[in-house]
Amino acid sequence: MRLDKFLANAGVASRRAAKAIVHDGRVTVNGxxxxxxxxxxxxxxxxxxxxxxxxxxxxxxxxxxMNKPRGYLCTAxxxxxRKTVFDLVEGSQERLFTVGRLDRDADGLLLLTNDGAxxxxxxxxxxxxxxxxxxGTRERATERKIGxxxxxxxxxxxxxxxxxxxxxxxxxxxxxxxxxIHDGRKHQVKLMCLAAGLPVSRLQRVRYGPLxxxxxxxxxxxxxxxxxxxxxxxxxxxxADARASVGESA
Numbered sequence: 501m502r503l504d505k506f507l508a509n510a511g512v513a514s515r516r517a518a519k520a521i522v523h524d525g526r527v528t529v530n531g532x533x534x535x536x537x538x539x540x541x542x543x544x545x546x547x548x549x550x551x552x553x554x555x556x557x558x559x560x561x562x563x564x565x566m567n568k569p570r571g572y573l574c575t576a577x578x579x580x581x582r583k584t585v586f587d588l589v590e591g592s593q594e595r596l597f598t599v600g601r602l603d604r605d606a607d608g609l610l611l612l613t614n615d616g617a618x619x620x621x622x623x624x625x626x627x628x629x630x631x632x633x634x635x636g637t638r639e640r641a642t643e644r645k646i647g648x649x650x651x652x653x654x655x656x657x658x659x660x661x662x663x664x665x666x667x668x669x670x671x672x673x674x675x676x677x678x679x680x681i682h683d684g685r686k687h688q689v690k691l692m693c694l695a696a697g698l699p700v701s702r703l704q705r706v707r708y709g710p711l712x713x714x715x716x717x718x719x720x721x722x723x724x725x726x727x728x729x730x731x732x733x734x735x736x737x738x739x740a741d742a743r744a745s746v747g748e749s750a
Contacts, residue, residue, distance in 0.1 A: 503527065504537035506548065508616025510555045511595040515620045526551050561615040562594045563729050566721035567713060568610040574601040585610060589721060599623060599708075600684050608633075608705035609713040612721075617743050621736035622709065628682040629709045629735055630663060633689050636702030641667045641675035645696045649679070653695035660685075660692055674701065709735045 501509075507518035507527070519537040521527055527534040528549045529541055541548060548555045566585060568574075573584045576597070585598065589612065599611035599619045613619055621627050639645075652661035664680040677698065679689055690700045706713045710731040716722065724732075733739070 501541055501543055503534055503539045503541050506541050506543055507555060508620060510557050511597065511614025512550050512555050513597050515616060521550060558594060558614050562613060563724040564589065564612040564721050565711060565724055566610045566612060567716040567718045568602050568607050569719045570605050570607045573604050574598045588719060602705060606703040609708050611708060618732060618738055621738055625683045627736045630680055630682045631684065631705060632707035633679045634704045634706055635677045635679055635689065635693055635700050636674065637693065637698045638674040638701050639698050641670055641677050641698055645698055648696040649692060653692055655691045655695060662692065
């Protein structure tokens with residue numbers, strides 16, 4: 501098994517973050533600093549540690565949905581001492597990580613898990629998992645501006661297009677816009693809206709694939725129901741055979 505796949509499956513971090521942890525020299529295998537994320541490891545025989553803490557595959561997976569409040573970072577530890585979403589799940593015995601991220605000033609649906617295989621597929625653009633956001637802007641959202649969004653805008657040298665964009669409401673205070681995307685580059689929704697003349701004053705995620713935020717209170721979280729977990733797995737074609745093979749390629 502690849503080291504980065506093992507770390508993701510062990511709930512240390514997402515696949516992408518696991519690669520960064522290895523590159524930072526924080527992972528050892530049998531006492532030696534791991535040379536690169538793709539090195540092969542034996543989860544049953546090798547002593548694998550992160551920051552000198554043993555890493556092991558979980559006995560069971562856990563899946564949490566949170567209504568993330570604004571002002572919280574999606575990281576396990578912040579050197580500056582700022583609040584993180586893991587402060588809201590204190591007492592958890594599992595090593596959880598977030599599935600993707602929400603900016604510090606964004607709120608809404610956030611998934612946390614120790615299931616690296618599912619997290620990898622949910623965040624990989626190949627599987628096209630849609631996310632729905634409600635954008636608040638102090639500008640008036642006109643059909644012309646929404647048309648610009650739908651046609652695609654230039655963001656950091658790339659032409660990006662949402663799956664859908666619709667005006668929900670407009671008044672003297674500004675507008676609310678619904679935006680659907682299936683990829684998740686950093687600050688993508690904010691940059692898309694800014695390019696269309698709709699600077700974002702609030703960003704809320706209300707849906708991730710088949711999972712909806714619903715009426716979960718802000719700052720609260722709950723464990724997913726088994727049906728919800730199965731729906732997420734089905735959305736990315738993750739069955740037992742896929743679990744055995746996911747992540748073997750780079």
